[in-house]
Amino acid sequence: MSETPEExxxxxxxxxxxxxxxxxxxxxxxxxxxxxSAEAPAPQHAKxxxxxxxxxxxxxxxxxCGFIAAYVGLEIGQSTIPAGADDVVAVLRSNLALxxxxxxxxxxxxxxxxxxxRHLTPDIEIEEERxxxxxxxxxxxxxxxxxxxGAAISxxxxxxxxxxxxxxxxxxxxxxxxxxLRDLGPxxxxxxxxTVWKKGLRAVTLGGLRPLTPADISTPGSMIxxxxxxxxxxxDALAKAGVILIKFEPGQLHVPTNYDGGTLVSTMxxxxxxxxxxxxxxxxxxxxxxxxxxxxxxxxxxxxxxxxDAANGANVIFGPAARALPQLPLMLDSEGYLAAASDFxxxxxxxxWERG
Amino acid sequence: MSSIIARRRHxxxxxxxxxxxxxxxxxxxxTLSGGNASAAAPASSSTQVAAGQKLFASSCDSCxxxxxxxxxxxxSLIGAGAAAVDFQMSTGRMPAKELxxxxxxxxxxxxxxxxxxxxxxxxxxxxxxxxxPAQSQVSTSGANTALGQELFSANCSQCHGFAGAGxxxxxxxxxxxxxxxTPTQIYEAMLTGPEAMPVFGDGTITPAEKKDIIAYVTxxxxxxxxxxxxxxxxxxxxxxxxxWLGGLGFLVLIAMWLTTKRRDHLKAESEQQx
Numbered sequence: 075m076s077e078t079p080e081e082x083x084x085x086x087x088x089x090x091x092x093x094x095x096x097x098x099x100x101x102x103x104x105x106x107x108x109x110x111s112a113e114a115p116a117p118q119h120a121k122x123x124x125x126x127x128x129x130x131x132x133x134x135x136x137x138x139c140g141f142i143a144a145y146v147g148l149e150i151g152q153s154t155i156p157a158g159a160d161d162v163v164a165v166l167r168s169n170l171a172l173x174x175x176x177x178x179x180x181x182x183x184x185x186x187x188x189x190x191x192r193h194l195t196p197d198i199e200i201e202e203e204r205x206x207x208x209x210x211x212x213x214x215x216x217x218x219x220x221x222x223x224g225a226a227i228s229x230x231x232x233x234x235x236x237x238x239x240x241x242x243x244x245x246x247x248x249x250x251x252x253x254x255l256r257d258l259g260p261x262x263x264x265x266x267x268x269t270v271w272k273k274g275l276r277a278v279t280l281g282g283l284r285p286l287t288p289a290d291i292s293t294p295g296s297m298i299x300x301x302x303x304x305x306x307x308x309x310d311a312l313a314k315a316g317v318i319l320i321k322f323e324p325g326q327l328h329v330p331t332n333y334d335g336g337t338l339v340s341t342m343x344x345x346x347x348x349x350x351x352x353x354x355x356x357x358x359x360x361x362x363x364x365x366x367x368x369x370x371x372x373x374x375x376x377x378x379x380x381x382x383d384a385a386n387g388a389n390v391i392f393g394p395a396a397r398a399l400p401q402l403p404l405m406l407d408s409e410g411y412l413a414a415a416s417d418f419x420x421x422x423x424x425x426x427w428e429r430g
Numbered sequence: 431m432s433s434i435i436a437r438r439r440h441x442x443x444x445x446x447x448x449x450x451x452x453x454x455x456x457x458x459x460x461t462l463s464g465g466n467a468s469a470a471a472p473a474s475s476s477t478q479v480a481a482g483q484k485l486f487a488s489s490c491d492s493c494x495x496x497x498x499x500x501x502x503x504x505x506s507l508i509g510a511g512a513a514a515v516d517f518q519m520s521t522g523r524m525p526a527k528e529l530x531x532x533x534x535x536x537x538x539x540x541x542x543x544x545x546x547x548x549x550x551x552x553x554x555x556x557x558x559x560x561x562x563p564a565q566s567q568v569s570t571s572g573a574n575t576a577l578g579q580e581l582f583s584a585n586c587s588q589c590h591g592f593a594g595a596g597x598x599x600x601x602x603x604x605x606x607x608x609x610x611x612t613p614t615q616i617y618e619a620m621l622t623g624p625e626a627m628p629v630f631g632d633g634t635i636t637p638a639e640k641k642d643i644i645a646y647v648t649x650x651x652x653x654x655x656x657x658x659x660x661x662x663x664x665x666x667x668x669x670x671x672x673x674w675l676g677g678l679g680f681l682v683l684i685a686m687w688l689t690t691k692r693r694d695h696l697k698a699e700s701e702q703q704x
Contacts, residue, residue, distance in 0.1 A: 163654045188688060280584040281577060282639050290633025297628035298635070299584045320628075364588040365599060367626035369531065372600050376588055381600055392600075 123193035130186035137179035144171035266429075267421045269302075270311045271414040274407055276303040277317060277351070285411040286319070288347040294323040295368035299354060302414070314422050316354035317402050318364055318373075319412070320384050324348055326371070330387035332401040334419040341387070344403035346412065351402040352388045355423040356380055358395040373399070396425065475551075482552030485545055489525055498556055503529060510622070511559020512550035517618035519546045521611070532603050532625055535610060560621040567637060568613035570645035578646030581639055585630065593663035594647045599626060609651050613644045 148168040151161065208214075230237050276285045277300035291298065297320050305311045327348055332341045344350075352373070356363045361377035371385040380393030388399035400422050403415035421429055486498065493504030500506030507515070518524040520543065522536035541549070550562060583592060591597045594608035603626055608616065617640055623629035635643070651663075661668040 160654070166654070279634065281581040282636065284636070286634065291631070292633065293623075293629045293631045295623050295629045296631055296634060297585075298630070362588065364585070365605075366628050367599060367603070368623055368628045369626045370600065374600050376597070379600075 120194055123189055127186045127190045127194070130182045130189070134179045134182035134186065137175045137182060141172060141175035141179060144168065144175055266423075266426055269315045269418055269422060270305055270308075271302055271315060271317075271402060271417045273405075273416050274413050276407060276411050276413045277301070277319065278303045278306075280306075280316070287410050288349060288406070288412065291319060291321045291349055294321055294326070294348070296321040297364070297366045297368070299364060300351075300412075314355060316362060317351050318354050318366065319349055319351050320366060322348040322350065322371075322385065326385055328386045330401055332387060332398070332419060341401050341403070344401055344415065346404040346406065349404065349412070350384070351404050351414075352382075352384065352399040353402065353418060353422040355399075356395060357390075357397040357399060357422075358393070358424060360423045363399065478548050478551040479555045481545075482548035482550070482555075485541070485549050486552055489540070490549070493526075493529075498553060507553050507556070509557040509559045510553055512554040512562045513560040513618040514622040514624065515550040515553045516546055516562045517615055517622060517624055519549065521615055523624075535606055560618075563614060563617045563621070568617050568641070568644060570613065570641055570648060573641040573645035575642065575645045575649050577639070578642030578644070579650075581635065581643050582646050585635070586643065589627070591663070593650050595663045608647050611647070613648060616640075616644050616647060 145168075148164070148171055150165045150168045209217075225231050278285050280299045280301050283303075283306055285303065286298070286300070297318060300317050300319055301312055302315050305315060327342075327345065327350060330341045330345065330350060331338050332344070333339075334341075354362050354364055356375040356377065358375065358378055358380050361375050363373050363375040363380070363382065365374035365376055366372070366384060367374070371383060372391070373382040373384050373388065374380070375382075375393065375395065378394050380395035381391050382388040382395070382399050383391050388401065390396070390398060400418045400420050402418055405413055405415035407413040486494075487496070491498070493501060494507050495501045495504075498507040500508075515524075518533075519541060520538060522538040523533035525540060526533045527536070538546075547562075553559070554561065582594075586594075589597055589599065589605035590608055591605075596607035597605050599605055605627070611619070619627060620630040620635060620640055620643070621632075630640075632640075661672060
């Protein structure tokens with residue numbers, strides 16, 4: 075549509091001819107319709123296409139039946155599959171059958187429809203005129219009159235006291251859903267600043283749940299993930315309390331430093347027998363960092379490649395993390411097992427607004 | 431012969447030549463790599479140590495030093511242990527192709543498993559170190575695969591991927607795939623910490639837990655792949671790539687088909703008929 079209908083339909087007056095009658099109405103010109111014949115011009119081609127489409131629809135029917143059959147027939151879940159079968163494989167197999175059946179059904183249906191349109195329907199172009207979207211002036215005037223009348227009858231314009239109190243009455247109801255957001259969960263309070271580590275709490279291996287003596291980590295280059303003892307079933311606590319222990323050769327460990335209450339302190343006495351403990355939670359967005367290279371002493375975060383120097387206070391040497399991994403002070407408990415000497419002295423994990 | 435010459439320009443010949451070459455390579459690889467020699471690790475004897483010393487002197491000492499004390503080219507092997515020798519040599523990493531921080535797994539073609547045990551016995555005689563695990567130590571019968579999965583995801587998956595397919599480390603280094611590793615090699619790697627890998631000694635991961643980890647690795651890589659493709663089991667990266675390139679490409683082709691101009695076959699055919 076390059077030109078508006080008004081322009082194209084405007085009467086064009088040739089000089090010397092009488093002017094058109096003032097009440098002449100624009101009658102839209104009926105576009106010329108091409109001759110239409112339901113018969114395809116190539117009967118043999120149409121016949122072939124028809125058979126192909128029918129075959130595809132039949133295929134879609136069979137695949138659709140196959141989907142139902144696969145849903146009913148392929149058992150998943152440990153209680154329903156035959157004894158000895160692998161339930162993971164059963165689910166994968168069921169997914170494959172359902173997906174294949176559905177894909178074949180939809181694809182055959184779509185392909186058949188397209189072939190139908192492209193090879194069987196006659197190739198004719200049909201125009202459809204668009205009319206103006208706005209209503210006739212008379213209709214608009216009538217609506218305006220009705221609206222004003224309604225407003226006058228309801229007295230809304232005449233009685234401002236009623237109008238204003240009504241608006242006031244609805245305002246709290248509009249705000250009410252906002253306060254429900256508070257029910258999304260408890261406020262974090264000071265949770266973000268503390269973990270469950272405390273003086274004397276033993277470190278146990280993740281998975282094995284065994285406490286460790288320094289002799290258990292005697293080989294330089296060793297690394298192990300530990301968690302606070304007794305918290306293995308507490309995901310909320312574990313989310314922040316994961317720690318990696320790294321064993322160095324004597325002299326390899328540079329003076330580690332860590333923030334203790336806002337000031338940078340030497341934390342060599344936080345290590346034990348060249349074993350140093352760092353938070354496993356990346357200070358960028360909180361991924362677990364444990365790609366430790368014993369040759370370079372780099373700890374790499376797999377999410378965004380933040381790299382920390384484990385021999386040097388886990389300072390950031392590459393990547394988007396802004397702070398070193400917090401260090402956990404270590405001590406030996408009365409039975410000679412590795413334990414925390416206190417909680418972390420700074421918040422672990424990613425930054426947050428009030429962290430300062 | 432003349433019939434072959436006459437047909438050598440047939441369009442199928444190229445495909446046949448490529449297919450034949452691939453089959454030949456496969457057969458050659460199968461025969462040359464020779465499967466896993468099941469030479470059991472014998473208790474080291476003085477003759478074995480002597481034989482190992484001779485092999486070391488002929489093949490290893492140019493980098494590791496005449497007495498395995500290490501040079502600027504290669505580290506000292508005193509105290510490295512038999513397990514480290516067996517790991518490095520049975521995975522084909524040693525003798526190294528070239529000097530570097532990292533050697534890739536390749537078929538061991540220069541030494542037999544017996545010779546590897548001899549060199550391992552020699553290195554062990556120099557100063558202890560972890561020994562090659564016995565078959566009973568790496569057998570996964572009765573292992574707790576579920577605990578192995580927990581231990582693997584806690585300590586191994588960061589580098590090797592959650593299904594052991596390998597992954598990237600810093601500055602171009604990589605953690606290798608575990609798909610071709612034997613249970614003995616997995617055990618030895620944990621014990622010795624080859625290259626950048628940290629050590630997981632028996633104190634941190636007990637021998638029983640090592641078995642569990644081996645069971646998880648070997649079970650996972652043998653898991654069926656209904657649907658046909660594991661996509662390397664590297665997870666969302668390859669799956670996403672296939673989804674975008676394969677899936678989107680397919681949709682683009684469909685869109686092209688939907689919007690192509692109709693061939694004027696109807697008209698042509700009718701003209702032909704008339």
